[in-house]
Amino acid sequence: MAAPEEPLPPVIYTMENKPIVTCAGDQNLFTSIYPTLSQQLPREPMEWRRSYGRAPKMIHLESNFVQFKEELLPKEGNKALLTFPFLHIYWTECCDTEVYKATVKDDLTKWQNVLKAHSSVDWLIVVVENDAKKKNKTNILPRTSIVDKIRNDFCNKQSDRCVVLSDPLKDSSRTQESWNAFLTKLRTLLLMSFTKNLGKFEDDMRTLREKRTEPGWSFCEYFMVQEELAFVFEMLQQFEDALVQYDELDALFSQYVVNFGAGDGANWLTFFCQPVKSWSGLILRKPIDMEKRELIQRQEATLLDLRSYLFSRQCTLLLFLQRPWEVAQRALELLHSCVQELKLLEVSVPPGALDCWVFLSCLEVLQRIEGCCDRAQIDSNIAHTVGLWSYATEKLKSLGYLCGLVSEKGPNSEDLNRTVDLLAGLGAERPETANTAQSPYKKLKEALSSVEAFEKHYLDLSHATIEMYTSIGRIRSAKFVGKDLAEFYMRKKSPQKAEIYLQGALKTYLAEGWALPITHTRKQLAECQKHLGQTENYLQTSSLLASDYHLTEEQRKYFCQEVLSFAHQQSDSPGHRVVLPMHSFAQLRDLHFDPSNAVVHVGGILSVEITLCSQMPVPVHVEQIAINVHFSIEKNTYRKTAEWLTKHKTSNGIIKFPVETSPFPASQNILPALELYEMFERSPSDNSLNTTGIICRNVHMLLRRQESSSSLEAPSGVALEDGAHMLRCSNVTLEPGANKITFRTQAKEPGTYTLRQLCASVGPVRFVLPHIYPLVQYDVYSQEPQLHVEPLADSLLAGIPQKVKFTVTTGHYTVRNGDSLQLSNAEAMLILCQAENRAVIYSNTREKSSDAALRVQSSDKVTSISLPPAPAYHVIEFELDVLSLPSVPAAGGESDLRGTPEPQRKHKDRQTAGHCMVTTDHKVSIDCPWSIYSTVIALTFSVPFRTTHSLLSTGTRKYVQLCVQNLSELDFQLSDSNLVATGDSTDLQLIPLNTESQQCICSKQPVFFVWELRWTQEPPPALHGQFSIGFSPASEERLSVSLKPYTYEFQVENYFTLYNVKAEIFPPSGMQHCRTGLLCSLEVSITRLSDLLEVDKDEALMESDQCFLTKLMYEVVDNSSNWAVCGKSCGAISMPVAARATHRVRMDVMPLFAGHLPLPDVRLFKYLPHHSAHSSQLDADSWIENDSLSVDRHGDEQSDGGSGRSRGSVHSASSAEHKGLPMPRLQALPTGQVFNSSAGMQVLVLPSQDNHVLEVSVT
Amino acid sequence: MAVCIAVIAKENYPLYIRSTPTENELKFHYMVHTSLDVVDEKISAMGKALVDQRELYLGLLYPTEDYKVYGYVTNSKVKFVMVVDSSNTALRDNEIRSVSAGDWRTTPGWWMFRKLHNSYTDVMCNPFYNPGDRIQSRAFDNMVMSMMIQVC
Amino acid sequence: MSRQANRGTESKKMSSELFTLTYGALVTQLCKDYENDEDVNKQLDKMGYNIGVRLIEDFLARSNVGRCHDFRETADVIAKVAFKMYLGITPSITNWSPAGDEFSLILENNPLVDFVELPDNHSSLIYSNLLCGVLRGALEMVQMAVEAKFVQDTLKGDGVTEIRMRFIRRIEDNLPAGEE
DSSP states (O other): OOOOSSOOOGGGGSTTOOOEEEEEEOHHHHHHHHHHHHHHGGGSEEEEOOSTTOOOEEEEOOOEEEEOOGGGSOOTTOOOOTTOEEEEEEEEOOOSHHHIIIIIHHHHHHHHHHHHHTTOOOEEEEEEEOHHHHHTOSSOOOHHHHHHHHHHHTOTTOGGGEEEEESTTSOSHHHHHHHHHHHHHHHHHHHHHHHHHHHHHHHHHHHHHHGGGSTTOOHHHHHHHHHHHHHHHHHTTOHHHHHHHHHHHHHHHHHHHHHHHHTOOOTTHHHHTSOOOOOOOOOOSSSSOHHHHHHHHTTOOOHHHHHHHHHHHHHHHHHHTTOHHHHHHHHHHHHHHHHHHHHHTTOOOOTTHHHHHHHHHHHHHHHHHHHHSOHHHHHHTHHHHHHHHHHHHHHHHHHHHHTTOSSTTOOOHHHHHHHHHHHHHHOSOOHHHHTOTTOHHHHHHHHHHOHHHHHHHHHHHHHHHHHHHHHTTOHHHHHHHHHHHHHHHHHTTOHHHHHHHHHHHHHHHHHHTOHHHHHHHHHHHHHHHHHHTOHHHHHHHHHHHHTOTTSOHHHHHHHHHHHHHHHHSOOSSTTOOEEEESTTTEEEEEEEEESTTOEEETTOEEEEEEEEEEOOSSOEEEEEEEEEEEEEOOOOTGGGSHHHHHHOOOSSOEEEOOOOOTTSOHHHHOOOOOOEEEEEEEOSSSOOEEEEEEEETTHHHHSSOSSGGGGGTSSOOOOOOOOSEEEEEEEEEEOSEEEEEEEEEEOOSSEEEEEEEEEEEETTEEEEESOOSSOEEEEEEOOOOEEEEEESSSSEETTSEEEEEEEEEOTTOOBOTTOEEEEEOOTTEEEEOOSOOEEEEEOTTSOEEEEEEOEEEEOSSEEEEEOOOBOSSOEEEEEEEEEEOOOHHHHHGGGGGGTOOOSSOOHHHHHHSTTOOEEEEEEEEEEOTTOSSEEEEEEEEEESEEEEEEEEEETTEEEEEEEEEEOSSSOEEEEEEEEEEETTOTTOEEEEOOOOSOEEEOTTOEEEEEEEEEOSSSOOSEEEEEEEEEEEESSOSOOSSOOOOEEEEEEEEOOSOOEEEEEEEEOOTTOSSEETTSOEEEEEEEEEOSSOOGGGOSTTOEEETTEEEEEEEEEEEOTTOOEEEESOOEEEEEEESSTTOEEEEEEEEEEOSBEEEEOOEEEEEEEEOOOOSOOOOOOHHHHHHHHHHHHHHHHHHHHHTOOGGGHHHHHHHHHHHHOSSOOOEEEEOOGGGEEETTTTOEEEEEOOTTOSSOOBOOO | OEEEEEEEOTTSOEEEEEESSGGGHHHHHHHHHHHHHHHHHHHHHTHHHHHHSSEEEEEEEEEOSSEEEEEEEETTSOEEEEEEETTOOTTTTTHHHHHHHTOGGGSHHHHHHHHHHHHHHHHHHOTTOOTTSOOOOHHHHHHHHHHHHOOO | OHHHHTOSSSOOOOOHHHHHHHHHHHHHHHHHHSSSHHHHHHHHHHHHHHHHHHHHHHHHHHSOOOOOSSHHHHHHIIIIIIHHHHHSOOOEEEOOOTTSSEEEEEESSOGGGTTOOOOGGGTTOOTTHHHHHHHHHHHHHTTEEEEEEEEEOGGGTOSSEEEEEEEEEEOOSOOOOOOO
16 A cells, blocks of 8 residues: 555445545534534435446445545555545635635645645535624625635636535525535535546556556556455445456456466466465455455465455455355356366465365355355255355365275374375464354364264265255255265275165166166175175176176176176075076077977977077076976867967067166156956866956066166065976076077976066076066967868769778877777778778878878778877878768669658758769767777768669550769769569560660760560569669779679559550541641540450449440640640540450641641540549539649659559549549559550641731741 | 267267266266256256247356366257366356356357257258167267367 | 149259158168168169159159150250259269260269168168169150169268169060059
8 A cells, every 4th residue: 555654544444435535624613514414425316427338326425534634645656546535625614804814715725735736626615604603793794705705716717616505503494405505516526536536547457457468567466456446336335346346357367377278378477376385265254355465465375365365355245236146156166267277377286275275165155155144045045055065075075085084994194294284274263263163164174183073074064965955956966975975985884874875876877877877886886785795785786787888898707706606605504595687697588489389289398499698798607597487277278279280370489578778768768558468267176267357467567666677776576486387497508698598398287388487596596587578378288089080072972982081180199009990880881991001190280200001900890990109199191992882772762753751861962962962871980099989970972873764665565764864073884784673573574775785974974774675475563673783983994892783773563555545637628738727626546455454453443244444534735735626625435444445536626827736635544433422423614623633733743754653642632632522533544554656746737828927836 | 179978868868978088988977967957957947948949058057176067958858968178268258157148149158069959950860760769870979079179 | 634733844842851851761661671681772672663653754744855865865864854853953974884875873962861871780771772763763664774773872981972874775665664
């Protein structure tokens, strides 16, 4: 300071600073006014217009009025602003000229000169007047005169520099006015002075700053200058401006340091590069830290001193500005940047010194802030302060490590020395904190004093920090501090305390999938657990680490070794097992069943091949890998049959398992969908339903803790369920990477087996995959042996050898040597056993496994087929030829024409075999070796032929025609057809008219055979014929067996001709040709050919004198309606039963067309009267219509070409239903008995002349 | 200039994190992870601003003695975190002030993050990249590398 | 008719990103569906061919280019008109074979491959093979049997993308081109 002798009042740097105003002149007067003045001045704010376009401010002015002394006036180039008198006031109340002239004027002049001498222009002359004085003055000059005089004498052209204050001590409106005027003036002048002087000062300051590149320039000097400005602003309550000054200084300095780092160092900086000797942190309790300030002034401040001082000032101002949180924030920056700057400037700092400094500073700042804020504020602003807390914690920690306070055996001598040095660097505690208990200084000293003390303080800090972080939701930060704490605990050999923090941290890292932190933390955790002796957890963590690719090979090997060595050491308690999750050890990649559809029969071999990807860095020998299988009886038999197998072949039967990337929080982004299935538990004994319900198959994925795999760090909830069913595989060595392991098992109980867990055991260690997912199942089924017999073709043909396929499904039965099928022969069906019959044996999956010769032995009763030995669940197939003999039932098939249906006839066969082959069934009962019951199988054979017979006559000669229709698809060779008359007809000869003996009958074609009937004397009434014909498939060249011929039996009755019917048409008389439209005469002559015969013996026969009569009825019908029959077309006649008896009937007919017309045909019936007494004459029409009905019937029965046996019955039935009363009955004569000699004759009819149109009917 | 650059997924797991020199990689991982606290804080604090701004430069997340951590979050809640050596002042100067003044665009940090963001967008557009996977892209690597070595 | 209406030489604007991403999605899906890259390449070519046989109509309708007299002219039309119209780029034509039956289209930037980085497990994938198919299909519709294949690809680290075109023969009978 440039005020040499006067010891400046110490108050000057307190906050009571006010701009100085000097008072000259009448001191008593001033003192009388001072109270009012000093109280009135700040009352009104005044607008301060600023230079450099700074915003104008309203400020309340205060002043520090001091007596005028010349020394107060600053010399040239003095930079002190605070001591600068901004205004000089001269007080006087002189009111008469004499006095003025005598003393006051001189005094004023002197005052003015002094001011001039110091070129100070900020002055004011106050003339106080009060009336009291005037009263007792006789020679009163007008007051104004004095003021004018003064104005004239001193303030030339600035008359305002002289003001009047009238009756200041009175209380009158006038007084008030003058006061106001005065005060306003005073303020204005003050502000003017500020503006002027500060402006000047700032200019000087800038010029000084511009010089900073010059060699001699000193930052400290400049600092002092600018701070002076800051002080003034502060003095004027302009804290913002003040702060700006310091910030500028701050920035300037930082810039220098940076540049220095960049290379161009200002030599003044070297002052700050001196080694750090004192590190007694920030001091913020005093508004101004004088010591530091002086250090700076004396240019002896170290960097820390400067920074500390600078910050303390900024802090003070910020607190004035009510911005404590900014203090905290800036503090942190400051501390960081100080450390940086010291580095940058390569200042030598004793180890730990900075830590001390930072630690103290942090606490100081925090305490300072706490000092000026209430709890609530602080709590709501933790976010701002917590940084300082953790920084302090950090520093204290490093101090602790530095001074050997963390090692459990305490500090050694060298540590102690270091501690002493550090404490020395703190110096003595400051007076202002001396009596505060928790001062940073005390804290630090205490913390460093002993291991225990350090621990206490460190823990306090850490816990506080963690708590704060947690409270504002900065969990990650909290965990991070927690990890430091854990490290500390580990050092202090108290792992149980450390564990919780490590676990906590690990959880967060796992939850967010941060691989490296996970690995690192796990490593720490492993150590911790090792110390704690948590074998299981330790092994688990170790296995996780062993599989961790972020570790080096060596580390992984180490941890792997940890696990293995534990596994191999003999565990004292043999039963003791350690269960660890599998995925860290090895991962299940895929699983493959063989057979691939994962269905196997009881006793069958199932192999499961899994791919395990070992995560271990070294090959690991595993005593046993086991798959735990859950067994549930499921009587879903269909699913278990061989058919099912062949139908449901899964493509490859490989189940892939999702690769879980362990440190990846999959659970967060994709939650799997529920997989629900219905579940039925059935009791093994009787397949009754025990429980049913819905199960969720991926529950283990859904219901796991959010921090997914972190649950694995805690003692894992992996339950090792040991069920009865296990797939085992022993002594496997898992190479790093993929390994294929195959389990083979023989299926025992039928049911469904679900693969539940995978477990690899290394010594007492069990690596368990608790859920095999997706669900993997295989099924075991058991099947009863079965025999199927089915024809190869769609239908079997009778009479020729046919192939039949035998299929034996062995099921659970093993066919041994000597096992055979016993077929009890059906009499009409032969089993033809050729020399070579081979049976083929297929495996369950239809692969041909072998074939063997088949021995078939037939005795008369049974045929035994000895099966080739075949293992269980195989299929034996072989074919046999069977031959169904055309035996009685077969031929009897024909008798349906007699209207008696066969018992064996299968109507459905009728439909299916479209051309209604006659079928016959053969039942064969087979005894199978596996069961005491015999299986009955029915084979249906169809007769390939249908035969019909018909009787042909010419006159009295008779012929039998047989039509053999081939219904089958095959062609046949027919040979040696033969017809024999059975029965007593001795002299009946059958002369075949068929030439060649061999002939071919093609599929669906008929072949005809005809025989003539000859006899010598009266023939028997009925012919019993048996037709037989040999046949063999046309294709077959030769057959091993001689085939039985096909036979057909029939009988023909009344085939002997009794009547000859002859019809003739005669043209009208006088014409030789009939003409259309002209009546011609039709003559029908019926001639009896034989005398009375057996066949005539019926109720129609009447005995008259010497001869017999029988009643006949004729009828003329013209179906082609060529003729119009005129008059009665039918009539009954009595026919004598004698040879050559003839009856003629004439009637008129008219041709309707021209041309060769066939004659209308004439039918003959037997006319049977009913034998009731009263035979009444019936009117013709009634019975005509009646018998016309019967005629129709007769008509179609004739087409049937059958024998007449059933006629009567049929007709009588009809007539009976026709009328209640008895009626004569008609009976058609069997075809054989009537011969129509004019059948097929035609008569020429000419068109009538007068017809223009010629109608020709062509028939 | 940057010593560590990280891209962090919405779920807060690292999509990409690269640091130099590699020996104290771990430290940077911890640092970046911890910085997420502040990111969350800032995001929730200026949740409103997120709506109208397309992306958000969070400025200085927190300083440590040796490093400064800057953050940036896209509208899809993907975060970019950059760790810068404290001795490197290119980013540091007046970062706080310009951020508090609200003119992001002026800060060098913003530009770097913009570059990062664009490059990230390209990665997302690569049809062979499945969103959510860790980023393995030469182009992105190169860009990040350039940011690490470049002295701006 | 309406389709005809917007058949102008004026090209409709669309987001290139959408285009690129769509193609990318196509290719990656193919990569999922077929195990080896060769099959994917085949499929791409096939698709391209089916696009080409259709696109040619549109092309002829929009750009009223007459029939080309020689292969060089064709090359020009492809590069200067077709590529411009559909991909907005104009590849340069180089490396004419002495016989004038082969040339190369050099694509400085291939819009299909913006953002694309081939993963290592798809080293033999010809990402843009669709283009070859298109060229082949389109030219076949104008009685030109050509072979088109990539000989350089920026995705494979080459400086530029080069499609080599080789004229095989003129298709005399214009049999209806069945889609492959």
